[in-house]
Amino acid sequence: MELTIEHLSKQFKDKTAVDDVCLSLTPGVWGLIGANGAGKTTLMLMIADIMKPTSGRVLYDGKNIHTMGEEYRNLFGFLPQEFGFFHDFTVKDYLEYVAALKDVPTKTTRKKIDSLLDTLTLSDAKNKKIVKLSGGMRRRVGIAQAVLNDPKILVMDEPTAGLDPGERVRFRNFISEFSHSRIVLISTHIVSDIEYIATQNAIMKAGKILDVGTTDELVKQVVGKVWTCIVPADKLPMYEMQLRIINQRGEDNNQVSIRYLADEPKVSNSVMASPRLEDLYLWLFPQDDIGKEEK
Numbered sequence: 001m002e003l004t005i006e007h008l009s010k011q012f013k014d015k016t017a018v019d020d021v022c023l024s025l026t027p028g029v030w031g032l033i034g035a036n037g038a039g040k041t042t043l044m045l046m047i048a049d050i051m052k053p054t055s056g057r058v059l060y061d062g063k064n065i066h067t068m069g070e071e072y073r074n075l076f077g078f079l080p081q082e083f084g085f086f087h088d089f090t091v092k093d094y095l096e097y098v099a100a101l102k103d104v105p106t107k108t109t110r111k112k113i114d115s116l117l118d119t120l121t122l123s124d125a126k127n128k129k130i131v132k133l134s135g136g137m138r139r140r141v142g143i144a145q146a147v148l149n150d151p152k153i154l155v156m157d158e159p160t161a162g163l164d165p166g167e168r169v170r171f172r173n174f175i176s177e178f179s180h181s182r183i184v185l186i187s188t189h190i191v192s193d194i195e196y197i198a199t200q201n202a203i204m205k206a207g208k209i210l211d212v213g214t215t216d217e218l219v220k221q222v223v224g225k226v227w228t229c230i231v232p233a234d235k236l237p238m239y240e241m242q243l244r245i246i247n248q249r250g251e252d253n254n255q256v257s258i259r260y261l262a263d264e265p266k267v268s269n270s271v272m273a274s275p276r277l278e279d280l281y282l283w284l285f286p287q288d289d290i291g292k293e294e295k
C-alpha cells in the first residue's frame with residue numbers, strides 16, 4: 001500500500017502554500033513537522049481530496065484519489081484542525097451519524113462506537129451533548145470519528161492540540177496500535193507527541209518538504225549542536241541574550257542547568273548532549289521564524 005504525492009502545489013493568489021511536494025507514504029506513522037504556516041494543513045486537505053491542488057496529484061496504489069471518489073473516502077479517515085462538530089448532538093448520536101455517512105455496517109456500529117469510546121476514555125461522555133464537553137474531550141470525539149470506518153489511511157491535523165499529558169500518552173499508545181499496516185499521517189508542532197511513535201518524519205518549511213527520515217536519521221543533523229551546562233542563576237538573563245536556550249531547569253545553590261543550541265560550546269563547562277527531534281525542530285525553526293512563514 002502506498003500513497004504517492006506527486007509534485008503537489010497549492011497557490012493562493014500570491015502565496016504558494018504548498019510548493020512542488022513529492023512524498024511517498026508507506027504503512028507506518030508519519031510525522032509531518034513544521035512551524036505555523038509551513039503548509040501542513042493545506043497539504044493534508046489535498047491528501048483528503050477536500051482541496052483541489054493547483055498542480056500535481058495524489059495516487060493511492062497508482063490510482064488518482066480524485067477519480068476514486070467514494071472508494072477513497074471509504075478507506076480514508078480525517079481529523080481536520082478546525083472541527084465543525086454538531087454541537088447539539090450527543091457524542092453517541094454524532095458518532096452514529098458519522099458511521100452512517102461512512103457506510104459502517106449498522107450491525108457493527110454500536111459495538112464499534114462503544115469500543116472506541118472505551119479506548120478513548122469517553123464512555124462517561126457518551127450521552128453528553130458535544131457542546132458541553134471540554135476541548136480535550138471534543139478532540140477525542142474527533143479522533144473517534146476519524147477512525148470509525150477503520151481507515152487504511154488516517155490523516156490527523158494537530159490531533160493532540162488541547163489534550164492533557166495523560167491523554168497525550170493514551171493517544172500515542174492508541175495510534176501505535178492502530179497504525180499496524182495502515183498509513184497514518186500526523187501533523188504537529190508538538191514534536192514530543194510523535195517523536196517515539198513516528199516511523200518516518202517529513203519536515204516541512206515554507207511549502208516544501210525539507211527532509212524525510214526516521215527520527216534517528218534526522219537528528220544526526222544536530223549532532224554536536226546541542227549542549228548542556230550549569231550556570232549561576234543571576235547570570236541567566238545574560239546567557240538568555242547570548243544563547244539559543246531551549247530548556248532550563250533550576251538546580252540547588254542558585255544554579256540553573258541549561259540546554260542550548262550552537263555550532264560550538266559557548267560556555268566553558270558545556271557538555272555535548274544527545275539530540276532529540278525537538279532540538280532539530282528548534283534548530284530548523286528558530287522561535288523568531290514561527291508564524292512568520294506566511295510573510
Ligand SMILES: Nc1ncnc2c1ncn2[C@@H]1O[C@H](COP(=O)(O)OP(=O)(O)OP(=O)(O)O)[C@@H](O)[C@H]1O
Nearest residue numbers: 012015017035036037038039040041042043293294
Ligand atoms: N484559503 C487560504 N487563502 C489564502 N491563504 C491561505 C489559505 N489557506 C492557507 N493559506 C496560507 O498558506 C500558508 C500555509 O497555511 P497552512 O494552514 O497550510 O499552514 P500550516 O503549516 O498548517 O500552519 P498551522 O500549523 O498554523 O495550521 C499560510 O501562509 C496561510 O496563511
